[in-house]
Amino acid sequence: MAEFEQDLVRALLREQHPDLADLELRDVAGGWDNQQWRLGADLAVRMPRTERAPALLRIEQKWLPVLAERLPLPTPVPVRIGEPSALFEHTWTITRWVEGEPADYAPITRVDAAENLAGFLKALHQQAPAEAPANPTRGIPLAGIQDGFTSALQVIAGDPNAHAAREIWEKAVAAPAWQGPPTWLHGDLHPANVVVQDGTLAGVIDFGEMCAGDPATDLSAAWILLPATSRFFDAYANADEATIARARGWAVLRALHLISIGRNGRLGLPGGKPTWEPAGWAALERAVN
Template identity: 50%
Template sequence: MAAAEIEIDVGLVRALLEAQHPDLADRPLRVAAEGWDNVMVRLGGDLAVRLPRREPAAPLVVHEQESLPWLAARLPVPVPAPVRVGVPSTDPAYPWHWSVVPWFAGHRAADVPRPRRQRLAAPLAAFLDALHAPALDAPVNPVRGVPLTTRDQAVRRRLADPRVGSAARLAAVWEDALAAPLHDGPAVWVHGDPHPGNVVVGDDDGLAAVVDFGDVTSGDPATDLATAWLTFDDAGRAEFRRALAHRYPADDPVWVRARGWAVAMASAMVVDSSAEHAWLPPLGVESLDQVLADASADDAASRH
């Protein structure tokens, strides 16, 4: 993971709030999470402050600020639409936009065993069904929603890494995805980062929220359907696909491309994660195992 370009701590966040949203500045603050791109600081009991930690992430927060208020009203699942917007500051010194967003109680789906995630299959499918509406003015993202050929070099580099394993079999899955027909419908809204670390689960194991829309864009819905392998086991995946069959039938090439996207995303988790995100490589390995198991089942079915 890239190093932070700015050290974000409670003192900086409180100073930003005092300068721009003073009515919130006396609330308790604590750093809740630090991701590839952003830091989340808990703000009282019901809010959080989301701040980029490096320059490439700065436009992504602006994308969320522009897109999420419109999307939130149309989605069946809570999403972190900003309730306040922060702007670049010289005193205190902070160069990028930032947001105050709702805090969703629960825990990430990545911390729930895959068999228990099956309860998420139908509601997550409903979320994507609603999200995948035609998008004419979504933010541009060069690495999500795009043809898989644009990711070929990066994926082949990762598949050559010994930490991935089963390189030849995964390369075959990747080749199938590259050969699949391209998305030929309208560009639709795409979440862009559909792994279970961005899915919030409530105490009842139900879907509480979908978060981290930094990669939001428009294009091929296959990018988001990769969650079939990133999030679920075979039973959950089957339920997820059944719930979307009215829109994406079993023989739609979108699923072949989606499995390719799962290879792209999961291999990045294995190869490009850092020690401070120790939960991501195991998630990547599990997801690649799901891809391979699914591919083996397809091969067996084709022989009969």
């Protein structure tokens, strides 16, 4: 995973967006596919550092401005686009800064966050156009990623929750498939991709996995992010039993991924995120109980 220096960012700004080049530039911790800096008071710079990241940035650049106006929470809307040049061979983005602490550092504690999340997803989950991006691992029938679940479950082998996790997954796979039109999805709602202020949800970030499909993928956030789920589904109001079952299956899978990536971080392995492990265990506990 590549790491870039501030000097490169400053040079790119002078080359392509000179009116912003003298703003204060500060490193920001975190980031998976993109490295990020805060630019001045209101902006951020995102530069791709994994092989797949440039394509994800192009999705954000094209589609997030289309959706952002109807979303009730702040999002990192692209305001300038950086194009490949002799200095840097990939696209990069200047976005609006979203204020708050990532939820893997400052978990959501207020129960009224359920209404915030439900309102955001109700606004997002509208029918997507035919040209909306597809995603091979988001918004699809869970049976298509059965092998991925079996592999992910090994991270909690021997844990008392393993049996319940498998049961929830099997019920999710067996539930009737989504019958509605593909809706817009964030696709990657987990603690590092939302921000918190005063214990509640204050913004949603990192839309690179945005796609069209089954809204159950995003509804898994009820278990992944919130201290309790009951108020969320009352507020969302549009999820039938089958959709909730699929969403809970997605929640178990996403929790296992968080635990795995977090454990890698605790062990000092490349790409690991230590703060994700406790977030993953908390999500798993909520999903299986």
